[in-house]
Amino acid sequence: xxxxxxxxxxxxxxxxxxxxxxxxxxxxxxxxxxxxxxxxxxxxxxxxxxxxxxxxxxxxxxxxxxxxxxxxxxxxxxxxxxxxxxxxxxxxxxxxxxxxxxxxxxxxxxxxxxxxxxxxxxxxxxxxxxxxxxxxxxxxxxxxxxxxxxxxxxxxxxxxxxxxxxxxxxxxxxxxxxxxxxxxxxxxxxxxxxxxxxxxxxxxxxxxxxxxxxxxxxxxxxxxxxxxxxxxxxxxxxxxxxxxxxxxxxxxxxxxxxxxxxxxxxxxxxxxxxxxxxxxxxxxxxxxxxxxxxxxxxxxxxxxxxxxxxxxxxxxxxxxxxxxxxxxxxxxxxxxxxxxxxxxxxxxxxxxxxxxxxxxxxxxxxxxxxxxxxxxxxxxxxxxxxxxxxxxxxxxxxxxxxxxxxxxxxxxxxxxxxxxxxxxxxxxx
Numbered sequence: 001x002x003x004x005x006x007x008x009x010x011x012x013x014x015x016x017x018x019x020x021x022x023x024x025x026x027x028x029x030x031x032x033x034x035x036x037x038x039x040x041x042x043x044x045x046x047x048x049x050x051x052x053x054x055x056x057x058x059x060x061x062x063x064x065x066x067x068x069x070x071x072x073x074x075x076x077x078x079x080x081x082x083x084x085x086x087x088x089x090x091x092x093x094x095x096x097x098x099x100x101x102x103x104x105x106x107x108x109x110x111x112x113x114x115x116x117x118x119x120x121x122x123x124x125x126x127x128x129x130x131x132x133x134x135x136x137x138x139x140x141x142x143x144x145x146x147x148x149x150x151x152x153x154x155x156x157x158x159x160x161x162x163x164x165x166x167x168x169x170x171x172x173x174x175x176x177x178x179x180x181x182x183x184x185x186x187x188x189x190x191x192x193x194x195x196x197x198x199x200x201x202x203x204x205x206x207x208x209x210x211x212x213x214x215x216x217x218x219x220x221x222x223x224x225x226x227x228x229x230x231x232x233x234x235x236x237x238x239x240x241x242x243x244x245x246x247x248x249x250x251x252x253x254x255x256x257x258x259x260x261x262x263x264x265x266x267x268x269x270x271x272x273x274x275x276x277x278x279x280x281x282x283x284x285x286x287x288x289x290x291x292x293x294x295x296x297x298x299x300x301x302x303x304x305x306x307x308x309x310x311x312x313x314x315x316x317x318x319x320x321x322x323x324x325x326x327x328x329x330x331x332x333x334x335x336x337x338x339x340x341x342x343x344x345x346x347x348x349x350x351x352x353x354x355x356x357x358x359x360x361x362x363x364x365x366x367x368x369x370x371x372x373x374x375x376x377x378x379x380x381x382x383x384x385x386x387x388x389x390x391x392x393x394x395x396x397x398x399x400x401x402x403x404x405x406x407x408x409x410x411x412x413x414x415x416x417x418x419x420x421x422x423x424x425x426x427x428x429x
Contacts, residue, residue, distance in 0.1 A: 010115070010123025012309075016324075021312045026108065028154055029128050029306075036147050038104040038130060044086040045110060049077040053088035055262055055290055059201025066113040080112035084129035085262070085287065085303055086207075086294070092133060093296040108308075120278050120310045125152075130284075131303035133291075138235050141266045141286065141302055142242035145424030146217065148270060148282055148304065149248050157314045159274045160281060162249065164235040165256040165267050167170055168228040170289060176227035177203055183221050190217055204257045210277070222312040223254045232265050239266055262290040266302065275313055282306040326378030327359035328422055330400070332370045334386035339364075345395075345411070352415035362428055374400060383414075383423050 007013065014022060049069050056062050056168025070081040081087055086108055088118035092098055108128045115124060130147070132140045145162065152160050167173055180203045184191060191199065192214065195206045207218055228236070243250055256267055267285035275281070278301075290300040315322075333342045346360050359377050362368045374382050382404070395414060398406040399421065409417040 005206050008123075010117035012122045012124070012340045018312075020322050020324045021315050022308065023246065025155070025227070025308060025311055025315060029108070029151065032147065032151055032154065033106050033130065036104070036143070037039070038106045041088060041091065041105045041107050042109075043081075043084065043091050043107060045081050045112075046078050047081055047087055047090065049079040051086050051090055051294070052079055052082060054293060056078050056083070057202065057262070059198070060205070062113065064116055068114060072290075081304065082113045083111055084109070084127060085131060085305070088129070088131050089133075089291050089294055089301070091290065093294055098134075098291070098296055098299055100134070102132075104132050105129045108233060120275055120279065120307070120313050121186070122309060125307045126308040128308065129303065129305045131301060133301040134299055135302065136288070136300035138239040138242060138266070141268075142246065143240050144284065144302060145243060145250075145268055146248060148306070152270070153226035155311075155315060156318050157311075159314065159317075160270045160272050161251070161272060163256050164239070164243075164250050165224070165253055166228055166232050166265050167257065167263055167267055168232040168287070169223065169264060170395065172229040172232060173204075173224070173229050175219055176222065176224050179222050179227070180204065180206075184217075185307040187217055207255045218255065218415065224257070225252075225254050235265055260383070262287040262293065264288050272310075272314060273319060275310055278310065279362075281310045281314065295305070325357060326380075328356040328357045328379060329381045329383050329418060330374035330377045331360040332352055332367065332374060332382050332384045335363050337387055338385045338390055341390055343384060345414075349415060349418065353419060356418070381418065383418070
């Protein structure tokens with residue numbers, strides 16, 4: 001027997017039975033983003049490696065350990081995107097979309113990180129990414145957070161909590177960084193290998209460590225909020241006041257620093273206790289300096305990303321279970337001529353009733369087998385076409401979910417009779 005080819009580790013198949021959850025989530029997200037005035041943008045999954053080094057930061061875990069990077073035939077170093085914000089910023093610069101303009105954008109698609117695979121965390125994973133570019137005030141920060149809060153409500157997800165923090169400006173963060181290096185250097189022997197490496201490259205990431213042996217040491221570290229500049233303090237206070245006025249609950253987490261270097265001022269994260277160790281389901285923040293970093297003109301911006309796998313896991317824990325849409329009409333065919341004519345008849349009906357779902361029996365089978373398939377399709381109505389009916393220019397209609405008899409209908413009247421039947425009116429002439 002030929003050896004089976006196994007899936008790549010960390011690359012997950014989404015099977016048809018699971019797709020209904022994804023479709024429900026994606027449809028809800030698209031509808032909500034449209035209501036808030038966001039437009040879709042699609043950017044490549046492959047970018048120059050330098051984009052992510054410059055945007056995310058060379059001393060982040062993502063760039064140092066997790067990116068899928070390769071050299072193409074032309075000798076260029078390319079990377080499968082580990083996140084979408086850098087690519088969207090690059091697209092806006094490349095296509096001349098800035099120049100003082102303001103944009104509210106979103107995209108959805110696969111991202112790639114070489115992480116340890118676990119439930120809800122894969123090496124190819126999917127994100128919804130939402131960005132507001134050209135907005136400097138805390139009002140857009142509050143709108144994005146309100147949008148995510150509304151999304152949870154629409155989905156019926158309640159086991160999420162909001163954490164917020166401010167990272168200040170790069171200048172205020174540099175002063176804090178120096179103090180943090182002093183603090184952790186004084187306790188160098190207590191740091192694990194990862195934290196020692198971060199100490200010289202990105203010491204704020206030590207605050208994100210999940211190592212239980214470091215939690216007491218981290219708890220005693222200086223607080224970033226004590227080093228905020230006056231403008232950042234005012235921005236953060238206005239954000240909190242707006243969230244309070246909106247009735248959106250939150251907690252200020254002074255240890256929330258986010259894993260990417262481009263963040264400044266507002267950062268936020270929705271966390272859950274329903275997914276084990278992987279508690280973050282939606283994360284974002286302001287990145288006012290990123291577009292300048294990538295060669296564009298100074299532009300304020302903020303955004304967030306939501307992992308679809310984790311959101312789907314939360315949906316699957318709810319008591320209500322979405323189902324794939326059922327067929328409206330199942331077409332039962334009896335005889336060779338009926339099988340040949342069936343395709344033409346059904347395509348004509350699809351033209352006449354484009355909002356209705358028709359499923360035609362394929363692969364033959366006797367009446368009993370075909371009606372079993374009709375029942376599994378969850379169709380409301382069976383359309384029966386046989387040799388005898390064809391010769392008389394009629395077809396039979398039989399309700400599958402109601403106690404009602406079978407009736408005949410002239411072929412020329414099928415669209416009207418089918419629509420009437422599906423709307424619950426009398427099937428009889």
